[in-house]
């Protein structure tokens with residue numbers, strides 16, 4: 001449980017972090033909250049020669065709501081998101097995810113940027129960010145670029161980030177009729193199955209739905225067939241909601257491990273997708 005020896009440098013700005021990443025090459029890693037990277041280093045699953053600490057860059061620790069568009073700096077902690085009334089009102093799906101993530105220590109140190117960059121298949125934010133159709137802003141050697149959530153999460157511990165990239169911000173449109181629910185692992189609180197729903201409602205009927213799932217396959221994914229089946233469903237008809245959510249995991253190969261089989265994960269995907277839809281729909285009436 002002792003990491004391989006490494007060098008440590010602090011970045012003072014995003015440009016400085018990109019410069020340091022280029023200078024130190026593939027052997028360097030960014031350090032944000034350290035709650036995924038440090039455990040991996042202690043297990044020697046990661047052996048970076050240099051850690052570039054970005055946690056002191058102030059511009060990346062912000063939650064801004066502007067005319068229905070929410071922009072979150074990559075260094076915003078899970079605890080800050082969980083405590084944000086603005087996020088709760090505008091995008092409860094992400095607020096739910098932040099509140100259910102890990103334990104207080106993890107929430108106080110871990111960041112949304114680190115959690116997204118890490119690409120853990122059982123992480124909570126990827127489902128919420130896919131359902132929000134979020135846009136990721138990335139600073140790299142070639143300047144700044146933006147990429148959609150659908151192209152960002154690529155596989156198990158794999159994202160669109162290159163080794164000299166810094167994720168700086170994540171933005172999305174307000175989605176008040178939204179929710180995230182999960183069946184958490186009792187030890188780690190990671191998602192065995194996590195389901196995010198973002199709904200556009202016409203009265204009590206679903207006009208459009210974006211449904212995304214975490215914990216099931218190698219990466220979070222959108223449940224396209226469920227999204228289509230939910231269109232025009234009256235959310236007061238719980239049997240119709242459940243029927244539309246059947247086969248939610250069809251787009252992914254469900255993983256088996258010592259805690260849950262793939263078949264069990266797939267069955268729970270249907271259940272939790274329907275719960276997320278019901279909770280999101282209920283938020284059009286009262287905030288819960």
Ligand SMILES: Cc1cc2nc3c(=O)[nH]c(=O)nc-3n(C[C@H](O)[C@H](O)[C@H](O)COP(=O)(O)OP(=O)(O)OC[C@H]3O[C@@H](n4cnc5c(N)ncnc54)[C@H](O)[C@@H]3O)c2cc1C
Nearest residue numbers: 030032033034035036037102110111114123124167189190
């Ligand atoms: C006990 C425990 C329980 C947990 N439970 C949950 C849970 O229930 N749900 C869940 O979703 N997560 C859970 N986590 C993970 C937690 O959310 C981590 O905080 C998160 O995955 C990583 O964020 P971090 O800021 O700590 O990143 P770090 O550990 O500092 O970095 C993680 C990786 O991302 C890279 N990185 C960090 N920031 C950036 C950036 N801005 N741009 C580019 N690359 C970057 C790093 O180089 C590294 O490769 C848990 C962790 C622990 C230790």
